[in-house]
Amino acid sequence: xxxxxxxxxxxxxxxxxxxxxxxxxxxxxxxxxxxxxxxxxxxxxxxxxxxxxxxxxxxxxxxxxxxxxxxxxxxxxxxxxxxxxxxxxxxxxxxxxxxxxxxxxxxxxxxxxxxxxxxxxxxxxxxxxxxxxxxxxxxxxxxxxxxxxxxxxxxxxxxxxxxxxxxxxxxxxxxxxxxxxxxxxxxxxxxxxxxxxxxxxxxxxxxxxxxxxxxxxxxxxxxxxxxxxxxxxxxxxxxxxxxxxxxxxxxxxxxxxxxxxxxxxxxxxxxxxxxx
Amino acid sequence: xxxxxxxxxxxxxxxxxxxxxxxxxxxxxxxxxxxxxxxxxxxxxxxxxxxxxxxxxxxxxxxxxxxxxxxxxxxxxxxxxxxxxxxxxxxxxxxxxxxxxxxxxxxxxxxxxxxxxxxxxxxxxxxxxxxxxxxxxxxxxxxxxxxxxxxxxxxxxxxxxxxxxxxxxxxxxxxxxxxxxxxxxxxxxxxxxxxxxxxxxxxxxxxxxxxxxxxxxxxxxxxxxxxxxxxxxxxxxxxxxxxxxxxxxxxxxxxxxxxxxxxxxxxxxxxxxxxxxxxxxxxxxxxxxx
Numbered sequence: 220x221x222x223x224x225x226x227x228x229x230x231x232x233x234x235x236x237x238x239x240x241x242x243x244x245x246x247x248x249x250x251x252x253x254x255x256x257x258x259x260x261x262x263x264x265x266x267x268x269x270x271x272x273x274x275x276x277x278x279x280x281x282x283x284x285x286x287x288x289x290x291x292x293x294x295x296x297x298x299x300x301x302x303x304x305x306x307x308x309x310x311x312x313x314x315x316x317x318x319x320x321x322x323x324x325x326x327x328x329x330x331x332x333x334x335x336x337x338x339x340x341x342x343x344x345x346x347x348x349x350x351x352x353x354x355x356x357x358x359x360x361x362x363x364x365x366x367x368x369x370x371x372x373x374x375x376x377x378x379x380x381x382x383x384x385x386x387x388x389x390x391x392x393x394x395x396x397x398x399x400x401x402x403x404x405x406x407x408x409x410x411x412x413x414x415x416x417x418x419x420x421x422x423x424x425x426x427x428x429x430x431x432x433x434x435x436x437x438x439x440x441x442x443x444x445x446x447x448x449x450x451x452x453x454x455x456x457x458x459x460x461x462x463x464x465x466x467x468x469x470x471x472x473x474x475x476x477x478x479x480x481x482x483x484x485x486x487x488x489x490x491x492x493x494x495x
Numbered sequence: 496x497x498x499x500x501x502x503x504x505x506x507x508x509x510x511x512x513x514x515x516x517x518x519x520x521x522x523x524x525x526x527x528x529x530x531x532x533x534x535x536x537x538x539x540x541x542x543x544x545x546x547x548x549x550x551x552x553x554x555x556x557x558x559x560x561x562x563x564x565x566x567x568x569x570x571x572x573x574x575x576x577x578x579x580x581x582x583x584x585x586x587x588x589x590x591x592x593x594x595x596x597x598x599x600x601x602x603x604x605x606x607x608x609x610x611x612x613x614x615x616x617x618x619x620x621x622x623x624x625x626x627x628x629x630x631x632x633x634x635x636x637x638x639x640x641x642x643x644x645x646x647x648x649x650x651x652x653x654x655x656x657x658x659x660x661x662x663x664x665x666x667x668x669x670x671x672x673x674x675x676x677x678x679x680x681x682x683x684x685x686x687x688x689x690x691x692x693x694x695x696x697x698x699x700x701x702x703x704x705x706x707x708x709x710x711x712x713x714x715x716x717x718x719x720x721x722x723x724x725x726x727x728x729x730x731x732x733x734x735x736x737x738x739x740x741x742x743x744x745x746x747x748x749x750x751x752x753x754x755x756x757x758x759x760x761x762x763x764x765x766x767x768x769x770x771x772x773x774x775x776x777x778x779x780x781x782x783x784x785x
Binding site: 228231232235236238239240242243246247248249250251253254256257296299300302303306307308309313315316317318319320321322323324325326327328329330331332333334335336337341342343364367368371422425428429430431432435436448449452453456461464465468471472475476478479480483484 | 515516517518519521522523525526527529530533534535536537538540541544583586587589590591594596598602604605606607608609610611612613614615616619620621622623624628629630651654655658687712715716717718719722723735736737739740743748751752755758759762763765766767770
């Protein structure tokens, strides 16, 4: 592949490369650089001070809880769905696949509205929940459910192709050699699909940490009560607290960026070495 | 890459369909149980609520000029974003796959950054450069160019958010495409333009459309970045999801519902379209592999 690539660069090729790099640089890299600059414009002290306000700390704690919960549930239930799709003769497969992918296509605002219509005061279960004294909408459980919805597809989507690719030969061999089901899963299946699973969990994490619209609708956006980090950033902007907005934005984006890039690099290297 | 290990499993439908066992009850129950509660139930809830209110009632909300404006604006900016993405995304994929240049690897690794950046942060990114207090704010004000709290800002935010889709759809197809055909066309005397439109482009079309569909779907529903960049100004910057948000906040459920149903139906159509294109593309790639 590299042999074809290392030919002399013609002017037309140089122009194409320049155009692509410039577009990417101006559209995406420049604003990222500026955000880092803005976060530290008033010094590292101001940057840190904006992160330890009670509002910011509360927001980071909420985001952490919601992200961990969403990733855990979507992984634990995403795996059986992935197995059902990849390994078995499943009826209504197209529908299952469509339902898994739907959250990717639906606007977060529409997703928020759908859950409001279920568990909100005006929702189907609104009266019943209120009668039982259970708070879901405008509280943490509702925010977790909405985040789970928007981040649902990723584990399934990443694991299914890996399961299809590795096939069942290794598992059958293990079973023939007398391995139990659990043993086969942990010693054969899990290692084979490990990177697909980790990559899916990473995408779930990134999406869960950053979710805004759906959480905004279902949470009621109550300061120091139901504000996650994205909502806190939005609040800081509305209050003209730019340092607060830039500090939290940088930490949130950096966390999600570092996780994604690290995992992606390892994953691609893994895939590359396996294909050679 | 194009060689054997994948080809044995690349047609699982055909070869192993008979071998596949039926699903164990536990898997079947957890799959349908979870998807029913998490996805199906909310869908049914919004549809039933829409029927409760009544189709005629919902249709009459479309007389609201703000609602019509928001839907039209959403369709216009989404189309604009898709057109730009198709060109820049295909170019980027091409450059990344076919040419070698300093920084290629880094650029390739960074293409997905917009997926990692939370949508509100994307909005803030645009503000930090083009906003009134942004680094280019003074220059833009002097030139009296209105970017934030106006349509250009919306389009910029959407371009960032949707940037990876076309690149990542086209890239794998380009990687398995054979440059020999292009060289043959050139040797046979075809001009560059002819080679591009007759030889290079046709096999890429399904994957470009796939990226376009994903971009369009994402742009239709985008909320966080655009509300930060463009605010919520009716008849000026209010997009469909922002309109729905404003209606929910002020308790006008009918119009929120009506526009949500429209967006939802468009998302479903895009999803079906995407699945069809995906099948076409993977079949094409298997053809190349075999």
